[in-house]
Amino acid sequence: MTIPVTIRLQQADFDIASEIAALSRGRTDIGAVVSFSGICRRDQAGGEGGDAIAALTLEHYSGMAEAEIARHVEEAVARWPLTGVTVIHRFGRIVPGENIVLVVTASTHREAAFQGAEFLMDYLKTRAPFWKREEGASGSAWVDAHDRDDDAAARWTKS
Amino acid sequence: MTIPVTIRLQQADFDIASEIAALSRGRTDIGAVVSFSGICRRDQAGGEGGDAIAALTLEHYSGMAEAEIARHVEEAVARWPLTGVTVIHRFGRIVPGENIVLVVTASTHREAAFQGAEFLMDYLKTRAPFWKREEGASGSAWVDAHDRDDDAAARWTKS
Amino acid sequence: MKVLYFAWVRERIGKAEEALDPPPTVATVAELIAWLSQRGEEYAHAFEKPKVIRAAIDRMHVKQDTTIAGAREIAFFPPMTGG
Amino acid sequence: MKVLYFAWVRERIGKAEEALDPPPTVATVAELIAWLSQRGEEYAHAFEKPKVIRAAIDRMHVKQDTTIAGAREIAFFPPMTGG
DSSP states (O other), X not given: OOOOEEEEEESSOOOHHHHHXXXXXXXXXXXXXXXXXXXXXXXXXXXXXXXXXXXXXXXXXXXXXXXXXXXXXXXXXHHSOEEEEEXXXXXXXXOTTSEEEEEEEEESSHHHHHHHHHHHXXXXXXXXXXXXXXEETTEEEEOOOOHHHHHHHHTTSOO | OOOOXXXXXXXXXXXXXXXXXXHHTTOSSOXXXXXXXXXXXXXXXXXXXXXXXXXXXXXXXXXXXHHHXXXXXXXXXXHSOXXXXXXXXXXXXEOTTSEEEXXXXXESSHHHHHHHHHHHHHXXXXXXXXXXXXXXXXXXXXXXXXXXXXXXXXXXXXX | OEEEXXXXXXXXXXXXXXXOOOOTTOXXXXXXXXXXXXXXXXXXXXXXXXXXOEEEETTEEEXXXXXXXXXXXXXXXXXXXXX | OEEEEOHHHHHHHTOSEEEOOOOTTXXXXXXXXXXXXXXXXXXXXXXXXXXXXXXXXXXXXXXXXXXXXXXXXXEEEOOOOXX
């Protein structure tokens, strides 16, 4: 069965409501819709109490990012009974309070929708070819990868 | 610290977008917002392949439901570093495709937002005083509780 | 005390609430269920499988061995199916 | 083959991509990194901690012991920080 899948990489902001509505409108087989939106925070990624950031700039590997996300959406659809998936990731300059990423999953049951969304977010944090650079008062710096994101992603590995 | 908490039981539908926006608007300390919306399906709860339902009617114990949900939101806030929580549960007659329930959690980090939302949904499915009655072609019947919902809720019990 | 019924418990008994004054020998929720079951066919039907019945005292879930002393409002209902 | 650089690898090398033709003795991703490191200070700086560097061949993540034979596009970048 083919389910609606939307993957978009874009500079522009997105509208969470219309993305959720697009996955569920006119359908009566969907019991659960989970959305995750990642938002640019003012605190530095490096830890609490650091300098406030003025903006993030997201670089990505165009071509690879789309293909990689599509493969992971396919994996999610194979692992959980999802009835629709939307992934939108922004690139370019993003200021605190703005959206960075959106994952929406729809399913007959809530467990599948939650698990599918968490799996895709853990993947996007660790394996999707995007890199964040933070602009602060004292210059700008590339964000370091977090071990705890790797740990979160590792829990989905089939043993 | 006091965080914004919204709990509403209502007959009217709700707007997911404005609820998500209300939790994050104007804030730069929120990194993650998870929303769960539960939607009335046309299939009977009893299993696949049953009769289609024409509507659900949700009965609730007014007074107890609000107090119980508030206690569980407090527990979620104590267990995970949430920066905002919204729970809306409808009652009365709901037709397939319409919203039933909404949980929105905001946090600095995605794990807390996901866990808080799942905890609250498992609670609402098993312990909040609501009862669903399905109207089908061959009459109407109260929905049976699911063992798998109890199992899902049990995983949050501290041992 | 005020006694409330919900969902199919309410339907079988035919009312949503009533004021009741059980004798002092009725000490726990389980004993109240047994006493109610004697009040007529509709009650016997509602409480025919007492283990399925859930109870709340003053709007808090309680187990059936809980004492009802001091309760102002007791509610009986089937397992919850919200969400 | 086309070689792409991203994030601080790109910044240190000072370019986003280039066409390269390494000698046939360069067989794996790790050997390509070692060969690139010899091309100048900017490359030596970018690849000073080779274990940190991630690689993709034809837009698929690969380990550094992967052969580069037949690769049309090889990319080098730091650990990903999207999402």
